[in-house]
Amino acid sequence: MSHTTHASTPEYILGTDAAELWRLGFQHRLWSAAAHEAWAKARIAPGQSILDVGCGPGYATFDLAHIAGPAGRVVGVDESVPFISHLNSSAESRPAPTVRAYVGDVQQIADVLARNAGTGEASPLGSFDMAYARWVLCFVKDPEAVVRDVTKLLKPGGRFVVQDYFDYERMTLAPKRAPFSKIIDAVARSWRARGGNPDLVGALPGMMSRAGLTVTHLDSHNRMARPGSTIWNWPTTFWQSFVPRLVQMNEITQSDADAFFACWAEVSADPNAFMLLPPVFDVIGQRGA
Numbered sequence: 001m002s003h004t005t006h007a008s009t010p011e012y013i014l015g016t017d018a019a020e021l022w023r024l025g026f027q028h029r030l031w032s033a034a035a036h037e038a039w040a041k042a043r044i045a046p047g048q049s050i051l052d053v054g055c056g057p058g059y060a061t062f063d064l065a066h067i068a069g070p071a072g073r074v075v076g077v078d079e080s081v082p083f084i085s086h087l088n089s090s091a092e093s094r095p096a097p098t099v100r101a102y103v104g105d106v107q108q109i110a111d112v113l114a115r116n117a118g119t120g121e122a123s124p125l126g127s128f129d130m131a132y133a134r135w136v137l138c139f140v141k142d143p144e145a146v147v148r149d150v151t152k153l154l155k156p157g158g159r160f161v162v163q164d165y166f167d168y169e170r171m172t173l174a175p176k177r178a179p180f181s182k183i184i185d186a187v188a189r190s191w192r193a194r195g196g197n198p199d200l201v202g203a204l205p206g207m208m209s210r211a212g213l214t215v216t217h218l219d220s221h222n223r224m225a226r227p228g229s230t231i232w233n234w235p236t237t238f239w240q241s242f243v244p245r246l247v248q249m250n251e252i253t254q255s256d257a258d259a260f261f262a263c264w265a266e267v268s269a270d271p272n273a274f275m276l277l278p279p280v281f282d283v284i285g286q287r288g289a
Contacts, residue, residue: 213285
């Protein structure tokens with residue numbers, strides 16, 4: 001969940017401030033093992049050329065660059081000017097000569113790379129061994145356009161690795177509580193109202209097939225959290241950032257938010273409670289030879 005929009009259009013739904021920068025870093029640490037596992041299934045290796053779609057501030061980008069090594073390269077694209085500035089500044093301050101990142105709409109990612117070809121990039125079409133997108137397609141209005149463009153950018157045999165949601169509203173507390181369920185409904189509703197899809201992966205295999213990709217891997221991460229566990233803090237940081245935004249967007253009232261946070265504080269202190277996290281799916285599509 002990384003990209004944003006230009007100043008002339010509404011801000012990315014989760015924001016791009018310092019708090020969100022930290023939250024994304026924390027989130028990446030909690031999900032990095034799953035990312036590396038998916039990349040391994042896509043046969044990531046040193047010397048490869050990798051495209052990070054909706055790269056955000058670059059937490060996954062630099063992990064990819066460490067694997068691609070000095071003989072490879074990683075190119076990131078994201079619409080957030082602050083995130084891309086953070087990524088490029090980080091690249092300048094560490095030994096990461098293979099990393100470059102550009103501001104642009106991932107729904108027009110081929111055009112973004114073509115515009116930046118003069119900065120030293122090779123011809124973008126058919127130039128990447130692998131592309132990666134995590135929690136990006138669920139937020140864009142035209143995910144199929146992203147899939148089509150990414151397919152064109154892959155070499156024959158190249159792989160597109162996507163990690164995203166399906167059945168997001170399965171996220172629930174045990175025992176179930178009405179204030180919590182109301183917020184989950186509002187979160188999903190707010191995404192859909194702005195053109196996103198919290199059930200994106202349900203349509204993704206078809207999108208890949210129409211674009212010329214063959215789905216070679218499809219699996220899910222169904223995780224559970226208990227109060228006091230490290231992963232419990234993943235949704236906690238999300239609530240702190242997003243529930244106030246739901247009030248600002250008129251998706252819920254302040255009373256709803258207050259009831260939710262009271263509920264969350266109560267359940268966070270209950271050693272007998274647990275929570276089902278939203279299912280995250282791995283989808284790998286491979287371009288034909």
